[in-house]
Amino acid sequence: MNDVITNILICGIGxxxxxxxxxxxxxxxxxxxxxxxxxxxxxMAQRGGVVTSHVRFGRKVWSPVITPGTADLLVAxxxxxxxxxxxxxxxxxxxxxxxxxxxxxxxxxxxxxxPADPVAQMRAAGVPVIEVDAGTIARELGNLRLVNTIMxxxxxxxxxxxxxxxxxxxxxxxxxxxxxxxxxxQRAFEAGRQASQRGNADVSAxxxxx
Amino acid sequence: MSAAxxxxxxxxxxxxxxxxIARGVWEAGARIASAYPGTPSTEILESxxxxxxxxxxxxxxxxxxxEVAIGGSMSGARSFCAMKHVGLNVAxxxxxxxxxxxxxxGLVIAVADDVGMSSSQNEQDSRYWxxxxxxxxxxxxxxxxxxxMVKYAFELxxxxxxxxxxxxxxxxxxxxxxxxVGERVVHDITGFASDPRRWVMTPANAKGQxxxxxxxxxxxLALAESSPLNRMEDGKDRRIGFVxxxxxxxxxxxxxxxSPVLKLGFTYPVPVGLVEKMASRxxxxxxxxxxxPLMENELKAxxxxxxxxxxxxxxxxxxxxxxxxxxxxxxxxxxxxxxxxYPKIDxxxxxxxxxxxxxxxxxxxxxxxxxxxxxxxxxIGCYTLGAGHPWNALDTTISMGASMGIALGMDxxxxxxxxxxxxxxxxxxxxxxxxxxxxxxxxxxNRGNVTAIILDNxxxxxxxxxxxxxxxxxxxxxxxxxxxxxxLVEALGVxxxxxxxxxxxxxxxxxxxxxxxxxVPAPSVIITTRPCVLSEFFDRQxxxxxxxxxxxxxxxxxxxxxxxxxxxRTETRTRADGSTHDLKFTTIxxxxxxxxxxxxxxCGPKAIVPAQPTAVAQQ
Numbered sequence: 001m002n003d004v005i006t007n008i009l010i011c012g013i014g015x016x017x018x019x020x021x022x023x024x025x026x027x028x029x030x031x032x033x034x035x036x037x038x039x040x041x042x043x044m045a046q047r048g049g050v051v052t053s054h055v056r057f058g059r060k061v062w063s064p065v066i067t068p069g070t071a072d073l074l075v076a077x078x079x080x081x082x083x084x085x086x087x088x089x090x091x092x093x094x095x096x097x098x099x100x101x102x103x104x105x106x107x108x109x110x111x112x113x114x115p116a117d118p119v120a121q122m123r124a125a126g127v128p129v130i131e132v133d134a135g136t137i138a139r140e141l142g143n144l145r146l147v148n149t150i151m152x153x154x155x156x157x158x159x160x161x162x163x164x165x166x167x168x169x170x171x172x173x174x175x176x177x178x179x180x181x182x183x184x185x186q187r188a189f190e191a192g193r194q195a196s197q198r199g200n201a202d203v204s205a206x207x208x209x210x
Numbered sequence: 211m212s213a214a215x216x217x218x219x220x221x222x223x224x225x226x227x228x229x230x231i232a233r234g235v236w237e238a239g240a241r242i243a244s245a246y247p248g249t250p251s252t253e254i255l256e257s258x259x260x261x262x263x264x265x266x267x268x269x270x271x272x273x274x275x276x277e278v279a280i281g282g283s284m285s286g287a288r289s290f291c292a293m294k295h296v297g298l299n300v301a302x303x304x305x306x307x308x309x310x311x312x313x314x315x316g317l318v319i320a321v322a323d324d325v326g327m328s329s330s331q332n333e334q335d336s337r338y339w340x341x342x343x344x345x346x347x348x349x350x351x352x353x354x355x356x357x358x359m360v361k362y363a364f365e366l367x368x369x370x371x372x373x374x375x376x377x378x379x380x381x382x383x384x385x386x387x388x389x390x391v392g393e394r395v396v397h398d399i400t401g402f403a404s405d406p407r408r409w410v411m412t413p414a415n416a417k418g419q420x421x422x423x424x425x426x427x428x429x430x431l432a433l434a435e436s437s438p439l440n441r442m443e444d445g446k447d448r449r450i451g452f453v454x455x456x457x458x459x460x461x462x463x464x465x466x467x468x469s470p471v472l473k474l475g476f477t478y479p480v481p482v483g484l485v486e487k488m489a490s491r492x493x494x495x496x497x498x499x500x501x502x503p504l505m506e507n508e509l510k511a512x513x514x515x516x517x518x519x520x521x522x523x524x525x526x527x528x529x530x531x532x533x534x535x536x537x538x539x540x541x542x543x544x545x546x547x548x549x550x551x552y553p554k555i556d557x558x559x560x561x562x563x564x565x566x567x568x569x570x571x572x573x574x575x576x577x578x579x580x581x582x583x584x585x586x587x588x589x590i591g592c593y594t595l596g597a598g599h600p601w602n603a604l605d606t607t608i609s610m611g612a613s614m615g616i617a618l619g620m621d622x623x624x625x626x627x628x629x630x631x632x633x634x635x636x637x638x639x640x641x642x643x644x645x646x647x648x649x650x651x652x653x654x655x656n657r658g659n660v661t662a663i664i665l666d667n668x669x670x671x672x673x674x675x676x677x678x679x680x681x682x683x684x685x686x687x688x689x690x691x692x693x694x695x696x697x698l699v700e701a702l703g704v705x706x707x708x709x710x711x712x713x714x715x716x717x718x719x720x721x722x723x724x725x726x727x728x729x730v731p732a733p734s735v736i737i738t739t740r741p742c743v744l745s746e747f748f749d750r751q752x753x754x755x756x757x758x759x760x761x762x763x764x765x766x767x768x769x770x771x772x773x774x775x776x777x778x779r780t781e782t783r784t785r786a787d788g789s790t791h792d793l794k795f796t797t798i799x800x801x802x803x804x805x806x807x808x809x810x811x812x813c814g815p816k817a818i819v820p821a822q823p824t825a826v827a828q829q
Contacts, residue, residue, distance in 0.1 A: 013560065014562065023224075023386070026224055026386060027224060030222075030224050030388060035388060036224065036386075036387070036388060037352075037385055037386065037387045038224070038385065038386040038387075039381065039384070039385040039386075040384060041326065041328040041380060041384070047562035047563055047564065047565065047592065047595065048560070048562055048563040048565070048773055049560055049561060049562035049563075050560045061387075062460045062461070062463040062464040063457075063460045063461045063463075063464035063465075063530065063531055064352070064381060064385040064387070064457070064460065065381075065461075065528075065530050065531070067464075067530070067531040067532050067535075068532055068549060068550045069548070069549050069550030069551060069552075080557040080558070081560075083555040083557050084555060084556065084557055086552055086555060087550045087552045087553060087554045087555070088550065089550075089552060090551075091551045103776060104558070104559075104560045104561070104563060104773065105563055105599070105600070105771065105772075105773050105775075105776075106558070106559065106560075106561065106599050107558055108768075108773075108775070108776030108777050109599070109600060109768045109776075109777060109794075110777055110780065110792075110794065111599065112558035112559065113558070114557070114558065115557050115558075118555075118557060121555055122555065125552050125553050125555065126551075126552060127552055144801070
């Protein structure tokens, strides 16, 4: 094992399952023999506020927080939150973004405007973005709670360990508690993987065309 | 959480600092554990409640929690209590005297500082209690250290006849890291032995023990100088050396991997000798401590005048790599490493909000209608959010239970301009039982003209839904006597006809009740009756929708503050006199809506109806 540290920043809104996704990712890294730290400031965030979770793993991890400009991967559960945290990526890092738009009350009541196209904003800033419409995929699979598994599936091919390790961490949890949910989570994971591969192809095409 | 409870010795687990501390407390053979919930310390007791052979309780406040632990220690049981930083302010009266009397069973107090203030009203450095109360301070940097240090703390407590403070921060409590656990050691309870000269702290008895307390500090200093918790880590780049403790150590190692570091875990009394050794090895010595310059000042007082610390580093917030690097690089004149390459995008703020169907919204909606007539003193909990948009219906938040006394002070300090304003105090159920009762008693006793609203949502909401004497359940989930708030406030002297109970979902009733009670020049109490939507007592109803054709765009439902209601279209209308006003046509997110019907109560044209026709509607 070399000294490289993998930094993954997961962001979203209180109640979306950001912390659970980070926990699963951290458990998968630990099962692969990495030292691992997972950090967040929860506090009042469970009341619909901004949530971020930092997952760092490697041979030896010191600080539990990701320094801005060093994240390898940004996993955004909501598109405007993706734009908020995009400056934490290292040059060449990837933003995996769920394209769902969730407006807080101060936006929906007209005090602030929701940006027209946060993905376009990120791309204009030079950030490599892969879009995943996790909400639509979850609806097609019949359960909105699958967004979490879909987003983990989307990053599965961007990790320094096999996708099967991450999948097993998710499925293993359901096998114990809700065996009926195993199969649909497997499908959600695979759908997330495929969606991100399609999104990745889009990014490559854009690079060629530009 | 359960993984740590069931883990066999030598198992390696990914544990939060809080779960790791719980495991350490249990392994140390503790028999008594107590706390009042407070971010970031809450999960320690929630976790401890799952272990066998140990009594664990939610106490009504931190002072009582510490007293329970003191009683346990006096009886020869290893005892533990946990609290957040401001909780130790509450408990400090008991602390300042037990520190003179000492312990029988080891007594460890975990105090969690909210460095960075994610969920607190101030930022405090609890390490100062070490100097103030003559106590040793231990500071873990991560979960593994938290687990190990809490066990060491029990040994130290018994060896030196002193309570021990384990100082945590949010980055220890809530960070998950790899921990290797061990085995439980059994410590039998020896039982209480009467010894009035030791435990009855009359002046004569206390005077007799203070010399021992002072002598203890000399012994503790010698231990700090030789403790394995304080270690020298050498490095080849000797331009800068660091003295650091807590999570700041991790950040220092991350940023300056080749620099020598004196890593302190036993930080009070400050081991000056170790620091002197370090200072002699390096060109510059920097003390990196969150938040106050406590070690720095002690070291300067001891004659180490050329050290750096808060001349370079901020006193507020965490000392994370993005803070440390720019603050320290200038010492050796190196160019600043490149930061982020991508520009900052700031879409819009996303402050925390109340949940759909939160019963607090009904009260704040009504108070916002009465805003010009009332001064509103608030308290600590989810309902502090009433200060925000769209209610703007809170004037003060200071400390647990303070809404009561502050309201009375406001009532007694009226100017010509405010003499006709009514004073309202708003407090949650758990906060009222924690420290609000005495304030209400004071209002009654001193004939205050205050309307107190007890927002009884049957849980401790902001910390994640913990039990208290008003929920009918204990920490372990067992049935417990449930306090009757109406009877309680009557016993405190509020006239029975001035005690009103309302359903906060019935907006016109809430409004009318508040209006009636503020009109009466006597202490009155309004108690709300709906549970927290995140509690087991909440009864979810079918969702609602807005009938497009019926919506007049008045925007009243927006003022309820429910996050499930959004504006889908605005229109500017011109009145006959030429002035303009905006109409806001709304929609309800049926996936979020839980059918509380508060918005229905606010809707003049009756445009809000069940999203799916119900059996009743079809008849």
